[in-house]
Amino acid sequence: MNQERREQAQGFLHPDERLIAACPYELGPGVPLPPEDLLAAPEPPDLGRRIEARLPRSLRQLVTRGHDRAPEPVEDPGAALAHGTSMEGGWQSAAGQFLVSRANARGSATGVLAVTDRRWFGLSDVSPLWQATPVMKQYWEAPRSAIAALRAGTGVTQRGRMEIRFTDGSWVAVLASVPAQAAPFAAAAAPQRGRAAGGPARFRRGPARRGRRPTPGTAQGSPAPRASAPRTRPGPRRRR
Template structure:
């Protein structure tokens, strides 16, 4: 683990007696995820009053016409389901934290970390598209979401459509979320995360 470029950045976020078990660069999988928690602000045209079938059809016909209901339909057809759970569940809070990160300026990488106490989702500072591993700003890692280890019920890496490296994390509240790495990267870090969680 000492050769992982993110281990040092994650270690700075831990309590003095907390031990890092596994770390992996991973993204929340594309697709339909758990709905946002009830206290989260709802954007205009969000859940509850979507444009219905016509809006979804327009979204498929022309990607420039965007409706949340159409986005969810396209995500379900193209990517499948990437998470489920009630609003406010662990998967719902993780998906919200990830969505808020995408709204920040700059390209940021997600990092999953498992310690002897908790599961964390961290983000790097803004990186360039062509930055190498040495250029990543691990010093700027920030924890955007975490749950105690007791809240994780199971974790496994398996196939989903054409991707053999999809990590599925199931929580004690019945929700779940999927994480992936780019297809060209090794799945070993995700397997290490799954092993550390089980």
């Protein structure tokens, strides 16, 4: 499955961009649904909708529900108690904008998270339910500098839980569709931390030079003051 997701993500790479990792995921339990006033209007009908109009009513209702499928988070009041907090931040935060973009895609509940050497981006399958071949759509992207960390293994009762933590302090919980892929994906997506270019170079301290011991009261390394000869009083002159 992961190889298939990587191939799907490869089609959305920019020129000279390198894919690092891809992981199928879904939203964690308790993640809220964005309000309707923040969502864009649905796209106009396409050929698929015209085909659906010719289907029997019973089958049409099933297909229509599949076509208009959108993320349906668990809004159970007990979800927060059972699974903990699943989001932090308002709708204008980075985590909120991620959820709004995802809901606007009106795709399947399972999406794909991809990380490249430049950015993060998310994909969603927007194909109708009756279509076997997935149609992937990119609904969100962000530079790698916008994500502070991806924490895996944060849920006690949720296998494959990951927390996408953004640099503005907001975060959202997601679940890897294959729980075993959560830890490897988080490790591959970790921010690259290295020595900044142009930083001060470190030099190894060499052995100290041996020299004269400084005289008490003088600075180390400076020559000791020369001792002056004692003055003698001249004796009486002899008269010739």
